[in-house]
Amino acid sequence: MDIENxxxxxxxxxxxxxxxxxxxxxxxxxxxxxxxxxxxxxGPPLALRSEPQGKAWDRASxxxxxxxxxxxxxxxxxxxxxxxxxxxxxxxIELEPCHHHQAVGPMAGVTSSSMSVYILENKTYGxxxxxxxxxxxxxxxxYGAYSEEVLDRLRxxxxxxxxxxxxxxxxxxxxxxxxxLAEALHMGDExxxxxxxxxxxxxxxxxxxxxxxxPNPDVAADILRALGDNALSVLNxxxxxxKGMADAGHGIEGSTIVSTMARNGTDFGxxxxxxxxxxxxxxxxxxxxxxFPGFTAEDASGDIGDSVITETAGIGGFAMASxxxxxxxxxxTPKDAVNATLEMYEICSTxxxxxxxxxxxxRGTPTGIxxxxxxxxxxxxxxxxxxxxxxxxxxxxxxGLVRPPMAMFEEALVAFAQTYGY
Amino acid sequence: MDIENxxxxxxxxxxxxxxxxxxxxxxxxxxxxxxxxxxxxxGPPLALRSEPQGKAWDRASxxxxxxxxxxxxxxxxxxxxxxxxxxxxxxxIELEPCHHHQAVGPMAGVTSSSMSVYILENKTYGxxxxxxxxxxxxxxxxYGAYSEEVLDRLRxxxxxxxxxxxxxxxxxxxxxxxxxLAEALHMGDExxxxxxxxxxxxxxxxxxxxxxxxPNPDVAADILRALGDNALSVLNxxxxxxKGMADAGHGIEGSTIVSTMARNGTDFGxxxxxxxxxxxxxxxxxxxxxxFPGFTAEDASGDIGDSVITETAGIGGFAMASxxxxxxxxxxTPKDAVNATLEMYEICSTxxxxxxxxxxxxRGTPTGIxxxxxxxxxxxxxxxxxxxxxxxxxxxxxxGLVRPPMAMFEEALVAFAQTYGY
Numbered sequence: 001m002d003i004e005n006x007x008x009x010x011x012x013x014x015x016x017x018x019x020x021x022x023x024x025x026x027x028x029x030x031x032x033x034x035x036x037x038x039x040x041x042x043g044p045p046l047a048l049r050s051e052p053q054g055k056a057w058d059r060a061s062x063x064x065x066x067x068x069x070x071x072x073x074x075x076x077x078x079x080x081x082x083x084x085x086x087x088x089x090x091x092x093i094e095l096e097p098c099h100h101h102q103a104v105g106p107m108a109g110v111t112s113s114s115m116s117v118y119i120l121e122n123k124t125y126g127x128x129x130x131x132x133x134x135x136x137x138x139x140x141x142x143y144g145a146y147s148e149e150v151l152d153r154l155r156x157x158x159x160x161x162x163x164x165x166x167x168x169x170x171x172x173x174x175x176x177x178x179x180x181l182a183e184a185l186h187m188g189d190e191x192x193x194x195x196x197x198x199x200x201x202x203x204x205x206x207x208x209x210x211x212x213x214x215p216n217p218d219v220a221a222d223i224l225r226a227l228g229d230n231a232l233s234v235l236n237x238x239x240x241x242x243k244g245m246a247d248a249g250h251g252i253e254g255s256t257i258v259s260t261m262a263r264n265g266t267d268f269g270x271x272x273x274x275x276x277x278x279x280x281x282x283x284x285x286x287x288x289x290x291x292f293p294g295f296t297a298e299d300a301s302g303d304i305g306d307s308v309i310t311e312t313a314g315i316g317g318f319a320m321a322s323x324x325x326x327x328x329x330x331x332x333t334p335k336d337a338v339n340a341t342l343e344m345y346e347i348c349s350t351x352x353x354x355x356x357x358x359x360x361x362x363r364g365t366p367t368g369i370x371x372x373x374x375x376x377x378x379x380x381x382x383x384x385x386x387x388x389x390x391x392x393x394x395x396x397x398x399x400g401l402v403r404p405p406m407a408m409f410e411e412a413l414v415a416f417a418q419t420y421g422y
Numbered sequence: 423m424d425i426e427n428x429x430x431x432x433x434x435x436x437x438x439x440x441x442x443x444x445x446x447x448x449x450x451x452x453x454x455x456x457x458x459x460x461x462x463x464x465g466p467p468l469a470l471r472s473e474p475q476g477k478a479w480d481r482a483s484x485x486x487x488x489x490x491x492x493x494x495x496x497x498x499x500x501x502x503x504x505x506x507x508x509x510x511x512x513x514x515i516e517l518e519p520c521h522h523h524q525a526v527g528p529m530a531g532v533t534s535s536s537m538s539v540y541i542l543e544n545k546t547y548g549x550x551x552x553x554x555x556x557x558x559x560x561x562x563x564x565y566g567a568y569s570e571e572v573l574d575r576l577r578x579x580x581x582x583x584x585x586x587x588x589x590x591x592x593x594x595x596x597x598x599x600x601x602x603l604a605e606a607l608h609m610g611d612e613x614x615x616x617x618x619x620x621x622x623x624x625x626x627x628x629x630x631x632x633x634x635x636x637p638n639p640d641v642a643a644d645i646l647r648a649l650g651d652n653a654l655s656v657l658n659x660x661x662x663x664x665k666g667m668a669d670a671g672h673g674i675e676g677s678t679i680v681s682t683m684a685r686n687g688t689d690f691g692x693x694x695x696x697x698x699x700x701x702x703x704x705x706x707x708x709x710x711x712x713x714f715p716g717f718t719a720e721d722a723s724g725d726i727g728d729s730v731i732t733e734t735a736g737i738g739g740f741a742m743a744s745x746x747x748x749x750x751x752x753x754x755t756p757k758d759a760v761n762a763t764l765e766m767y768e769i770c771s772t773x774x775x776x777x778x779x780x781x782x783x784x785r786g787t788p789t790g791i792x793x794x795x796x797x798x799x800x801x802x803x804x805x806x807x808x809x810x811x812x813x814x815x816x817x818x819x820x821x822g823l824v825r826p827p828m829a830m831f832e833e834a835l836v837a838f839a840q841t842y843g844y
Binding site for chain 2: 187196197200204207209211217221222224225228324325333335358
């Protein structure tokens with residue numbers, strides 16, 4: 001068994017993946033293993049392996065509790081946080097990572113059975129992946145807010161927007177998300193925290209089909225505005241695309257490539273291509289960045305969300321050189337953005353064939369984090385991220401940068417040595 | 423009279439201009455001085471001052487003749503090139519520069535009385551400016567093509583698209599083009615040859631209003647596709663915005679700032695803020711760049727179009743540092759793009775307050791070409807441009823870079839010295 005060959009295979013499969021957005025449907029009907037009493041959430045499992053699953057509530061961060069509560073109110077199963085806590089603690093409501101269901105969700109990532117999901121199909125390797133719909137900014141479920149305004153928005157998205165999007169996507173014949181991302185990286189996006197170009201490319205490509213699929217021009221206008229005014233509208237299909245790429249690179253015997261990174265607000269977790277479905281976890285850090293007016297670092301929740309699947313697939317913080325304008329949002333200078341990308345080449349196995357960065361002379365993005373290189377160099381991945389309020393019910397308070405804890409990579413490397421007998 | 427003060431005033435007026443797209447209407451009803459037997463065209467006057475106007479045909483380049491012919495067929499006044507020639511030579515059809523009518527048009531820039539134009543209002547200084555609609559790529563009137571396919575497209579634009587756009591723009595309450603351009607420059611556009619981001623920003627902002635204004639969903643879809651699939655759909659309103667800015671900076675006593683640059687395919691012409699409406703002209707160069715498959719430099723027409731109004735206002739070739747990906751279209755490397763911008767600081771009076779470039783640490787674009795500096799440094803402006811086929815009826819064959827002839831700047835400086843008694 002040759003690690004270099006295994007890693008070349010894992011990264012080639014990630015890079016040659018061509019995930020296409022092919023449809024939209026209710027999670028219950030679409031997502032493998034979904035059931036009515038199940039909530040999907042971001043990151044690794046909330047409860048420790050040694051504990052009963054009901055302990056998940058106890059370990060959940062404020063924004064995760066808020067999002068669970070909001071989703072259960074949305075499903076008509078709870079009236080507030082106390083109900084939600086009781087349902088989770090009794091085991092009546094179960095919690096499982098999105099990642100265990102070929103899915104991903106930004107921030108808390110909470111996805112319930114009657115929510116709609118984007119359906120992506122990897123045209124190269126056949127695997128499917130899923131993500132929920134993006135709500136926009138500020139007071140939103142994924143950041144732990146669950147006021148009536150948040151729920152009204154979710155209901156509109158579900159009842160009005162999702163059926164039209166489902167028809168529009170079907171009529172479009174599918175959207176090649178790798179091509180869309182490649183274009184967006186030439187338009188100042190990095191694909192994680194800056195998705196301005198991607199979101200309007202997405203809106204523009206779907207617009208003719210939305211105009212035809214909508215029941216009337218007012219609804220068409222409302223949906224076009226919801227997608228076009230939200231600079232993150234494409235984030236969720238982008239994440240599902242990255243999930244499809246990363247999954248294609250998973251399960252390669254002898255590979256030290258990281259195939260999952262995810263945070264649940266309490267723990268950061270990674271999985272490694274050659275080490276099966278085992279999560280290596282460690283407590284999350286708090287991101288550093290810029291706060292919205294009225295908030296400070298004191299208000300910040302720990303790092304949370306599946307959106308770090310973008311860095312796993314070679315974009316996001318790894319492609320910051322392509323997105324110098326992002327520093328107005330996450331702090332730093334354009335030079336820092338270039339340096340972030342240059343540093344990531346140190347820990348990556350290869351350079352992306354389809355994601356190139358004009359400011360670096362069209363060099364491919366650093367792709368395929370090698371656990372060995374992380375441990376050897378002491379350099380952990382750079383992650384661009386939103387920052388949630390630490391309390392349930394508040395929402396987003398800023399955006400910034402964060403690094404995963406080194407302990408996970410060390411633990412994974414030890415496990416690799418044990419598994420493969422080094 | 424202090425030249426520095428005059429130039430500061432001229433450039434401040436250009437920069438503080440805030441042109442807003444407020445409407446659309448038929449040129450005959452809207453454009454000052456428009457009449458039924460008049461065609462507007464790009465650049466300085468075609469006929470020499472000493473010659474009768476009918477000589478314009480003789481001096482017109484292939485693409486200009488093609489566009490004149492197409493416009494006269496469109497207006498039902500000609501059946502082909504022979505008719506067009508006869509009408510122009512007899513004086514029955516008159517030709518005047520767009521610039522003499524507060525208007526601009528890309529490439530041949532030919533605008534006839536029944537064509538629709540974008541209406542822009544400079545909210546700071548009150549002046550209005552106009553531009554025709556963009557047809558897309560390849561075989562299009564502005565590049566001198568006039569086949570039935572070209573004319574069908576023009577008729578569809580006029581009969582179907584323009585009325586919907588007129589209603590949509592009115593319902594939108596107006597689009598701030600300076601804000602749109604500032605955003606597009608942070609998304610890899612330079613605003614002249616690369617308008618990918620600007621065009622989808624434009625499409626996205628108008629989409630909800632188009633969905634409502636269209637007579638039915640099929641028409642809405644067709645218009646959304648026409649705007650969204652054309653990476654130059656925003657070029658014409660961008661040019662009109664730059665015209666509004668440049669006009670606001672024109673007519674400042676004692677200023678050596680260039681307030682107009684334009685080419686008609688035969689001559690390049692400039693006007694200077696402190697030198698009234700006099701055109702300084704010289705024969706155009708042929709652009710250098712990349713050719714579409716099947717074409718070479720042998721096929722190229724001389725430099726043509728009013729689109730160099732973008733460079734006059736501080737974007738386009740002057741903002742290339744913001745658009746490293748453009749080099750795939752116009753040739754060169756991302757480093758060349760940065761150098762192009764850095765060189766333009768040498769001949770400009772100031773840096774733009776609202777147009778900033780992330781790759782240069784958000785430095786403002788070089789703005790306000792100073793005739794003195796051009797002559798003193800020997801550096802002429804850098805212009806990004808499309809390349810037309812030299813023959814009437816063909817269309818676009820490539821894109822590249824070009825510089826205006828130095829002779830005009832020298833002549834203007836001499837005239838300035840004479841006028842102001844230096």
